[in-house]
Amino acid sequence: MRFKPLAAAVVTALSFTALPGWAAWPDDKPIEVVVGFAPGGGTDLMARKLLPFVQRRLGPNAQFIVVNKPGAAGELANGYAARAKADGYTLAVVNMPSFFFVPMTKKSQYQPEEFQLIARVVDDPTVLAVRAESKFDSLQALVTESRQRPGSVSLGHNGAGTNGELAIHLLGRAAGVQLNPIAYKGTAAQKTDLLGGHLDVALVSAGELPELHGGGKGQVRGLAQLMPKRTDVLPQVPTATEAGLQILMSSERGFAAPKGVPADILKRLEQAIAEALKDPEFLGTSTDDKVISFLPGAQWQRSMDQGRKALLPLADSHPKN
Template sequence: MHKKILALLAAFAVAGCGPAVAAWPDDKPVEVVIGFAPGGGTDVMARKLLPFVEKRLDGKAKFVVLNKPGAGGEIAFTSIARAAPDGYSMGVVNVPGYNFLPMTRKTQYSTDEIRLVARVVEDPGVIVVSAESKFTNLADVVGALRSKPGSVTFGHNGAGTNGHLAIRLFAAAAKVQPNEISYRGTAAQRTDLLGGHLEVGMVSLSEIPELHGSNKGPLRAIAMMSKQRSPQLPGVPTAEEAGVAIVSTAERGFAVPKGVPDDIVNRLEAAIADSVRDPDYIRSSPGDEPVLAFMPGAEWQKRLDDMGQALRPLADELKASEQK
């Protein structure tokens, strides 16, 4: 009799906790938080990829994108960390901002509260100006800043983002003082570049697909912040070729709150991996195609741990400069 009672209790326990996981993601939509405004590289990547992920989750999943821009992504990262670990809340994290921000100040989230699911892209930085700009190359920009410190405006998407770090790297390497302006996303940078209110934009390769190949249009790339020239912009020199030896890339991928069951994380990772390789997705997202670089969550976390050691000196320098 005692064994029968224990067996019944065990059965009820399984029945009580099993359906929530077993039903995922059939019974309600999964919210996906984006830390930047609609129209930027992060937002476009997620909105184009997620329908393909839905199909690979038995066609019953439904992802709903929520844009929560501000604080260089911290608002969104905090939302991920504080969400219930039930598989119905996830988000996109942007590296290096995601792991760099907590190094420079007390943030509302900790990377220990978040589990990485999969990296999707590794996206080199590009320095862009308006097609009507007086700056025809990076040397022109450096010359203007050396002649008059703070005279050239540089846009980035918030403190700690890849664009912000790129500006700091540029300033140190070229020994100049840019006038930094923070935006809530690349779309806002683009608007001000086209309107003549911003002189230099720090964006990512995937965010300017209209320039790929020709480098013609309302914007013009003047330098790639990568080790080698990009096949998409073969006529654009690297920053090092232009006299400023800096490399800056952005990584984007998906994450969930710590504590989400392994089964759900594994299903998400597998669905994302398969979706990134889908020829239909690749054709539908030409801007992302050159920078697609899938990496499993655990491997990505190890990469970020190693990256943190390299970023620490820059974080300490940033904190010191802000305390002066």
């Protein structure tokens, strides 16, 4: 009889572990994935298209919920994620170079060191896009106009520290011209103004604008892509180097978690993302398929550290907030 209380305690403990609240990650509750840009942009679409395929590889009870917190080039979303509990139930979609550049130029709501990179998904060329009927038929024509009428050419970007904003600064310095940068909360808003004739040039990532790939019935043209050589995704678009301007800038997008998430969870996520990116069904529906460039978290961290060093001179001359 003296063993009955112990047996009862064991049964009680086992019954509690069977309750949903005691389930192991990722079955316990939905995983919140925070996106720092508005719905409909490249970052948002990448996450929403890929995550169902990642979810399948984490088990039948895994569930992702995408939460958009646009503003300040991803700073609001990154700050929110950095303050979250490091339990694997809050992830961030991070964008390079803004992820590390924003804290280099201001007192931001987060620091890159507060995160662990999980995996890079895409490395997307930055492109200068214009309406099909734009008077600019080349990057050199845009530069010539800017020399003759300083500040007359409007160029859109997705916020301070984003690849588009940095590219505008690099273009102005390389060409010795004054440009008119205009900040947007996302690529969707840029595209609306570009097609509506309210914006001269959109600085976007190639994968964010299907119109550049023949998906928009010739509504948009690419003036230049900011890569060392023409890429497979935009073989018809010349590089800035071909116009005599040494400007290189791409947009990397992937997933990160608050520092302290258990290593086994990070490994499962990294592996699930790597497998999802090879899924034929995902590749058949994704507009990012030509710019997919997977990197494991540790390797992406090393690449990010190199990129941060390369942009130090630009950060030193960048307006401080």
